[in-house]
Amino acid sequence: MNNFPAYKIIVTEYFKKQLKRLLKKNRSLLNEFKNTLLNFDKQQSVSIGMGVYKLRLKGQAKGKSGGYRLYVFVMEIDGILTPICIYPKNEKENLNYDELIWHLEKTKEELRQLL
Numbered sequence: 001m002n003n004f005p006a007y008k009i010i011v012t013e014y015f016k017k018q019l020k021r022l023l024k025k026n027r028s029l030l031n032e033f034k035n036t037l038l039n040f041d042k043q044q045s046v047s048i049g050m051g052v053y054k055l056r057l058k059g060q061a062k063g064k065s066g067g068y069r070l071y072v073f074v075m076e077i078d079g080i081l082t083p084i085c086i087y088p089k090n091e092k093e094n095l096n097y098d099e100l101i102w103h104l105e106k107t108k109e110e111l112r113q114l115l
Contacts, residue, residue: 007081009037012110015083032057
């Protein structure tokens, strides 16, 4: 048992569409994704501000470029962890600021309707 706070994980429909596309090519990604969220540790993650953290997921291919990049949003007050964006690292290294804001706003918009 770990000493980290347990977050309520909310996966939005906006994110599910992104993940569904990737699962067609890599079925093992779903387990990696679930494990990453369940074991999320802010101390081991890269904070990029605004409550957003950047994580790396393993892919089927060997090497770092064969994996995936996952961005998550943490709402500390509500104890909520929600993924906002995922993509293969061989397609793109990082999101630029405008892309990050776009994904974050789409996610927040859906969260407002859910909460």
